[in-house]
Amino acid sequence: MKKILILQMRPEDATADSEFKAILRVGGLHKNQVDRVRLEQGIPTVHLNEYSAIIAGGSPFDISLDPELKSETQKAIEAFYKNLFDEVVSRDFPFLGACSGNGLLGNYCGAVISEKYAEPIGSVKVTITEEGANDPLLKGLPDQFIARVGHKEACDDIPLGAILLCASGPCPVQMFRVKKNIYATQFHPEADAKEFELRIKTYKNHGYFKPEEANRLIEAARQVDTPVPQKILERFVELHGQF
Numbered sequence: 484m485k486k487i488l489i490l491q492m493r494p495e496d497a498t499a500d501s502e503f504k505a506i507l508r509v510g511g512l513h514k515n516q517v518d519r520v521r522l523e524q525g526i527p528t529v530h531l532n533e534y535s536a537i538i539a540g541g542s543p544f545d546i547s548l549d550p551e552l553k554s555e556t557q558k559a560i561e562a563f564y565k566n567l568f569d570e571v572v573s574r575d576f577p578f579l580g581a582c583s584g585n586g587l588l589g590n591y592c593g594a595v596i597s598e599k600y601a602e603p604i605g606s607v608k609v610t611i612t613e614e615g616a617n618d619p620l621l622k623g624l625p626d627q628f629i630a631r632v633g634h635k636e637a638c639d640d641i642p643l644g645a646i647l648l649c650a651s652g653p654c655p656v657q658m659f660r661v662k663k664n665i666y667a668t669q670f671h672p673e674a675d676a677k678e679f680e681l682r683i684k685t686y687k688n689h690g691y692f693k694p695e696e697a698n699r700l701i702e703a704a705r706q707v708d709t710p711v712p713q714k715i716l717e718r719f720v721e722l723h724g725q726f
Contacts, residue, residue, distance in 0.1 A: 485535040485725045487512065491521045492542030492560055492583060498685045502540050505673040509713045510538070510720040522560045529567060531576055536723035537567075538716075541582035541671065543689055546596045547636045565591060575662040577723040579716070582634055585656075585667035592642030592661060600654040602669075603692050604633030604683055604700050606707045607651050609658075609670060615648035618660060620718045628711035630657070630670035631679055631704070633691055637669055658715075664723070672716040679704040 489506055493499040503519055506512070518534070520527050523542075544557045553561075568591040571578050580588050586596050609630045615621045630651075638656040641647045649658035649668070658668045674682075680701045687697045 484516075485533065487517045487720065487724060488529065488534045488537045489517050489519045490537060490539040491519065492523055492540065492544060493521075494523045494543070494556075495685055498681060501678055501681050502673065505675070505678050506538055506540065506716070509673050509716045511717060512720060512724075516724065516726050522563060523556050526559050526563045531570055531574065535725040536577035536579070536719070537571070538719070539578070539580040539584035539587070540673070541584070543686060544583065545636055546583075546586045546590050547598065561587070571665060572661060575664050577664040577719070578666065579672075579719045580667045581671050581673065582669060585638065585659075585669045586634075586636060588661065588665070588667040589638040589642045589645075589656070589659070592645055594642040594645075594656075595639040596636050597639055598636050599639055600637040600656070601635045602632045602637070602653050604679065604686075605703060606630065606709070607632050607653055607657075607670070609649050609651045611649055612647050614646050615658070618646075618648055619722060620666065620715050621648060624711055624714060629707060629709055630668075630672075630712045631674045631707070631709055632670050633679075633682070634669060635690060666719065668712070668715070670712055672712040675709070675713075676704045676707065 491499050564587045590596050606629050610627050637654050645659040645661050647659050651657050660666050683697050683700050687694045
């Protein structure tokens with residue numbers, strides 16, 4: 484049996500633990516089927532042959548931030564991902580990155596990451612592209628669906644060599660694929676209303692929205708259900724889990 488490697492980058496224990504549990508729950512995974520690594524606590528040596536796939540969560544770090552303003556922790560995490568993607572892309576190793584994973588993979592593939600297509604915390608209508616409709620993670624799903632988002636930066640355009648799978652009006656690169664097995668989503672496929680409520684409370688002073696809007700955003704999150712993004716994560720585990 485090969486495990487799935489879950490990479491996290493959230494410095495806050497409660498938010499990181501909640502994200503981890505959400506990935507397990509939505510992916511239909513048990514703790515003994517995964518290895519969990521919190522990169523902000525230390526950079527590991529990863530041997531891909533020990534795993535069947537990688538799932539990468541979000542973070543409060545901004546790739547587009549001036550390098551002089553980045554913490555040593557952020558610089559170490561970005562260097563780790565650069566080395567990881569060298570191997571992941573060359574091997575077409577199964578990878579699914581959400582939000583920060585989108586920016587990290589997009590940046591690695593040469594896309595410009597900026598605040599041009601930032602989206603406030605909330606929900607957005609996402610459209611599956613023609614290419615996306617034939618992708619194993621999206622085939623048979625509704626042409627349009629609601630997804631949870633919240634990011635200060637995104638890919639300005641489709642990364643070099645990538646295939647655009649999902650788009651939205653506010654953010655044209657919502658999901659893309661590199662080669663056959665490497666995916667990134669700007670939206671959060673693992674999150675439900677309770678998960679977003681915690682993140683809104685955690686990051687209300689991080690510049691994603693005005694702090695006084697927190698209660699309104701929490702109430703709005705409670706009114707939305709997002710089964711399709713969760714199905715995408717579930718399918719990725721079904722396709723690449725070896726249990």
